[in-house]
Amino acid sequence: MKNVKKILALVLCLLMVLTVFAGCNQKDEKANEPLGADLTKEEKFAEHVTLTWCFPDARGAADFSEWDRIVAAINEITMREINTTINIEVIPLGEYTEKMSLKYGANERWDVCFSGSQWNGFASAVSNGAFEALTDEYVETYLAETMALLEPEYLKAVTIDGNLYGVPLQQIYVRQNAIKFEIEWAEALGFDWASVKTYEDLEPYYDLLLANGYTECFMGAGEGLMENVTSYMGFDALVSSVFPGVIRVTDGTCKVVNQYETEEFKYIADLMAKWYNAGYFTDGVAFGGQDNPFDEDRHPVSLEPVKKPGGDEIATQKQKNDTTIKTVPIGNAVLTTSSIAQTTMAVSQNCPYPGRALAFINLLNTNEELLNLICFGEEDIDWTWVDKDNKLIQVEEGAYPGNEPFLVGNTFLSYHVHESQIGCWEETIEINKNAGASPLLGFTFDSRPIRAQMSTINGNIDEYLEPILCGMGEPTTEAAIAALNEFLYDAGLQDILDEMQRQVDEWLENQ
C-alpha cells in the first residue's frame, strides 16, 4: 500500500512537471491590427512592433565582420517605412531545413521565414500547420503593392485548400532544363556548343574530348539527373523529380503515371548506358573518386536545372578556373506549382502580428533600397555605382558577401553586377508571362494518407535508381528498370498512384 502511494505521488509530480511544459505550447494571441485597404501609413503602423525573420544565409553574410552595420541599416529602413524592428535570426542555408523543422516542432516564436521546395519545403510546412493562412483583409491592407506585381496564376501555387499560405518571391518561375558549357574547352576543340538541341548532339563533342585525353566528359550522371531531365521529358512531378508520380504536361489528360515505366525514362536510361559504355564518364560517378587527369574544376559539360536570363554571367563570375559559362536550353519551358512555390515568404502561425509581417514581406518585394542593402550591402561602402540608370554596380572586393536575392525578396529589384545582365529582368518577366502552365499548376499533393509507402520508397529508391542513371544497370538496363519497378510496387506504389489520381481528379473538379 505504501509503495502504491509512493508511485502515485511520483506520477502526480511528473504530471505537474509535464503540465508546465504543455503550458509552453500555448498559442500566442493575435494582436488587434488595423484592417482596411484605405488606411494611411500612419494609421497602419502606429504601434511599434518587433519581428523575427529567419534568414537563410547562403554566402556567410553573418560571418562578415561588419554584419552589425548591415543589420542597423536594415532596421533604419524598416523603422522608417513600417515602424518595425527586425530581429534577424541567421541560419546557414545548409542547415536551414533542419533548423526550421525544429522550430515548427518546438512551436517556437518566429514571424517571417523563407520557404521553398529545396529548402524548408513549402507543402510539408503547410501540412504541419506551421504557416498562417493569409486572409484577404490582411492581404488587401498590407500586401497590396506586391499583389499588383504578381499574376493571379502565380498565387495558385501557394494556395492550398483555398487558403493562401505564402507570397511567391518574384524570379524565374519557368522550368526549362539546360546544358551548361565551359566554352573555352569547346572553342579550343572547335565544337559549336550553341547548336546543341538534344543530348545526342553532345556525342561528337565527347568524342573530341576523349580524343584529347579527358575521361570525365559528362558531369551529371547519377540520381541528380532526374531533376535535370524532368521538363526535358515533358513531366510535371507531383512530389519531387525522383519520387514516382508525374503527369505529362503536353497531353492534357492529367493522368498520373509512374515515370519509371515510361518510354521517356527508358530513353534516358539507355542513353546513360550508351554513354557509360562509350566511356563518356566513368564509374567514379557511382562509387566516388572520379577520374579526371586535369584540374578537378574543369567540367566541360554539366547540367543546369533552370535556364534563366542573366544566369550565365552570374555563374561565370563564380567560376574558380576563369572559364566562361554558357547554357543552352533543351526541352519544354513549363510553369509548375513547385517551380513557383520554390521561393516563397511565409508568416508563422505563431506570429501575433500577421499584418505587420506581411508589411515587411511587402517591403522586401517593393523596396529596392532594402533588398539591395541585404543582398549587396551599403552604397559607397560595399559597392559603388557604375551606371545608375541601368542599375549597374561594382561590388567592392572582400566586402560584404551579401545574399542571393531569390532567398530575400523580389529578384527583379536587385542590381546588376555585370553589364550583360542589363535587361535580363524584363526578359525574365516576359518569359514567365508567356510560358505554358502545367495543367496541374496550383495543385499541391497531400502526402499524409500514404506516408508509410512514401517512406519505404524514399528509403531505398536511390539504390535502384543510381546504377541505372550511371548507365550501369545490372545485368542489363531493362532488367534494372524492371527491378526498380518491382521494388516500387512492393513498397505500395499502386496505392500512391491511386491516391495521387484521386486527389488530382478531386482538384480538377473543384477548378
Place this chain on the structure above:
Amino acid sequence: MNIYIKVCRKKLLEFLKLCDMIYVFKLEVYRVKTKALVKTPANQASSIRKIQRKDNWQLFSLSVPGLIVLALFSYLPMFGLVLAFKEYRAIDGIFGSQWVGFDNFTFFFTGKATTLKRLLTNTVTLNVLYLAVNTIVTIIMGMLLFELKNRLAIRVYQTIVFLPFIVSWVGASYAIYANLDHNNGIINGLLKDWGMDPVRWYAKPEHWTWILMICYLWKKVGHGTIVYYGNLMSVDTSLFEAATLDGANRFQIMMNISWPHIRPVVISFTILSLGGVFNSDFGMFYYMTNGNKPALRPRTDVIDTYIIRALQEDIGSVGMSTAIGLMQSIAGFIVLMAVNKLASWIDEKGTVF
C-alpha cells in the same frame, strides 16, 4: 587528460574517506551519548539508521546534478513515446495530435521482404561480431597493459590507444577516404607500388564488413582497455606476490588471477552492450561508407541508416521515427533481460541486476 582524471579520482576518494570517517566518528559519539538511554536493541537500530540516513543524504546530494541531467534528458522525454501512436503536427503539440494506433509502425514492414531481412541481418550480425571482437581485443590489451611495469610506457600506450575515442566519425571518414580513394588513395598507391591491382573499395561491399571492423576497433578499443586496466589496478597486489613466490609464470598469473578478477566486469559490460544490439553506431555506418553509398549498402545498411534515408524527406515523420526507436528499445530490452538471465547461470557476480 589521464592525469586530470586521476587527480579527480584521488580527490573524490579522499573526500569519501573523510565522509566515512566523520560518519564512524559521529556514530561512536552517538553511541556513547545514548548508551544510558538505550533501552531495547530495536530502538538503538532505528536511531542508528536515522543518522545513517542523514549521512546518506549528504552523499546523495553529491549525485544530484547527475540525477537531474538523467531525469531531464532520459526520463522526462519518455513521455514523448506517445508520439509513436500519434500523427504529430507541430501546431497541435505532443498531446493535441491525433491518435493513429499502430499506423506509424507499418512503414518499417511495408516493401520488399528482402530489404527488411537485409537490415535486420546486417544490424544484428555486425553488432554482435564487432562487440565480440572488441571485447576479446580489449581484454587482451588491458591485461597486456597491466603486465607493463614502466610507468612512462604505460602512459604512452594508454594515450595512443585512447586518442581515437575522441575523434569524431566525420573526421575519421575523411581519413578513411584518403586511404581508400580509388585513384589517389594511400592503399591503392601502395598496391600499385607492390605490383598488385588496385581495388575499387567503394564499389566492393564485401570488403566493408572488415573495413568497418577495423574502424570500430580503432575507435573503441582504447576506452575498453582503460576500463579493464583500471579494474586490474584494484586487485590486491599480495595475490600476485604470492603467486610469484609459488613459482607461477606470467601467463599463469594472467589466466588465474587477472582474468577471474575482471570476468564479472566483462560480463556486465557485454550484457549492457547487447541491450543496444538493435541500435547501431549511426556515425560509423553512415559517414565511413562515404555518406551511405548505395553500392555499399548490401553489407553496411543498418536500421539507423535506413531510418534516416526513409524519413528525412518529410518533417511529419516524427511519429514514425519514434515508433522505430521504441521498437529498437523494446527489442534491446528483451535481449538484455535474456542475456542477463543467461549470465546469472554462468557467473552470479557479473549480472547487471
